[in-house]
Amino acid sequence: QHCFTKSTDGFLYCEGLKVQDVMESVDRRPFYLYSKPQITRNVEAYRDALEGLRSIIGYAIKANNNLKILEHLRQLGCGAVLVSGNELRLALRAGFDPTRCIFNGNGKLFEDLVLAAQEGKRINVLLRINPDVDPQVHPYVATGNKNSKFGIRNEKLQWFLDVVKEHPNELKLVGAHCHLGSTITKVDIFRDAAALMVNYIDEIRAQGFEVDYLNIGGGLGIDYYHSGAVLPSPRDLIDTVRGTVLSRDLNLIIEPGRSLIANTCCFVNRVTGVKTNGTKNFIVIDGSMAELIRPSLYGAYQHIELVSPAPADAEISTFDVVGPVCESADFLGKDRELPTPAKGDGLIVHDAGAYCMSMASTYNLKMRPPEFWIEEGGSVAKIRHGETFEDHIRFFDGL
Numbered sequence: 001q002h003c004f005t006k007s008t009d010g011f012l013y014c015e016g017l018k019v020q021d022v023m024e025s026v027d028r029r030p031f032y033l034y035s036k037p038q039i040t041r042n043v044e045a046y047r048d049a050l051e052g053l054r055s056i057i058g059y060a061i062k063a064n065n066n067l068k069i070l071e072h073l074r075q076l077g078c079g080a081v082l083v084s085g086n087e088l089r090l091a092l093r094a095g096f097d098p099t100r101c102i103f104n105g106n107g108k109l110f111e112d113l114v115l116a117a118q119e120g121k122r123i124n125v126l127l128r129i130n131p132d133v134d135p136q137v138h139p140y141v142a143t144g145n146k147n148s149k150f151g152i153r154n155e156k157l158q159w160f161l162d163v164v165k166e167h168p169n170e171l172k173l174v175g176a177h178c179h180l181g182s183t184i185t186k187v188d189i190f191r192d193a194a195a196l197m198v199n200y201i202d203e204i205r206a207q208g209f210e211v212d213y214l215n216i217g218g219g220l221g222i223d224y225y226h227s228g229a230v231l232p233s234p235r236d237l238i239d240t241v242r243g244t245v246l247s248r249d250l251n252l253i254i255e256p257g258r259s260l261i262a263n264t265c266c267f268v269n270r271v272t273g274v275k276t277n278g279t280k281n282f283i284v285i286d287g288s289m290a291e292l293i294r295p296s297l298y299g300a301y302q303h304i305e306l307v308s309p310a311p312a313d314a315e316i317s318t319f320d321v322v323g324p325v326c327e328s329a330d331f332l333g334k335d336r337e338l339p340t341p342a343k344g345d346g347l348i349v350h351d352a353g354a355y356c357m358s359m360a361s362t363y364n365l366k367m368r369p370p371e372f373w374i375e376e377g378g379s380v381a382k383i384r385h386g387e388t389f390e391d392h393i394r395f396f397d398g399l
Ligand code: LLP
Pocket: 060, 063, 081, 104, 105, 141, 143, 179, 181, 182, 183, 217, 218, 219, 220, 255, 256, 257, 258, 259, 294, 298, 354, 355
């Protein structure tokens, strides 16, 4: 269920507020606009799905590292999944319980491992196994297939088990982990992976390790197309692995990023012009690949809508929606059927809560935008300042 919906009056609403009104009350554009209640609802969907299992929801901070959002997720009972020393520092700053933080990813820096080790005493480790399951997603976001850089393959497993055995006072092997990829839309993939993973757990237990955790990773996709297609829910995901997890009396860890945060936000832009070159029509907006790179980087589709109803006589055409950045890769959408907007009209890119702000850059010195959320009572609050030119100049102070 989407918190940003077009009402019968043709205006786009979020939690009872007209996005048009929010846009007019905000001092800078483009900007990211979140629904705080939607974040809560997304966590509740996972919590409900996990009932009857011992579990940890480890929110993958890389998807969105806004400190206010992290604090909210922590208050809702989430743990955190981190991939760098700085993500660990941020998680601690947001108040996450270190015993519910998981540090993973390949190519860890020694100094970051030292930092993580200081948080625990004897270090609980999970072995990240590469189960060779094809997640059927864009190659850039597939991680659990055998030629990917992630995890340990079968033939290396024993070597790692032996290392753990040699360091009983420093390391405690507590479980096995896999992460298959991102934007996964078939839960069978998780079922197959869970079946393979418990076989590994059987093998590991047979060597005398008391492993108790299966971490099945993140990766559940969302309905970016708004096509009405029914995609698997958190419940569908958990239900496909539940029996396997219970059969071995395991504690389940999941690491959702996108499915917790993507649909809670839209990226709000203004139209700066409309033009036609050759056979192409363009809507030019103030946002760009600098603030939201997923379409340029992965050819990802994110749904685009105007925030206000078009005049009855507005012509519907096929447009590429582009920004002001000096690259032809700078597009937010291609071949979109939209009413011809007027200069100044609001245009939003949906599902911008995950891997949008966290992957934003300052290319062309387009400084990272501010973030706002709509709270339970319907008030709008700033949850991150927009970056300024002065922030950029500060990097050169005192050189
Ligand atoms: N756990 C691990 C070990 C991961 O590597 C990731 C994401 C997650 C959990 C969370 O996955 P999620 O539930 O969000 O799919 N920038 C790309 C996505 C990269 C995902 C990287 N790993 C995008 O914008 O689509």
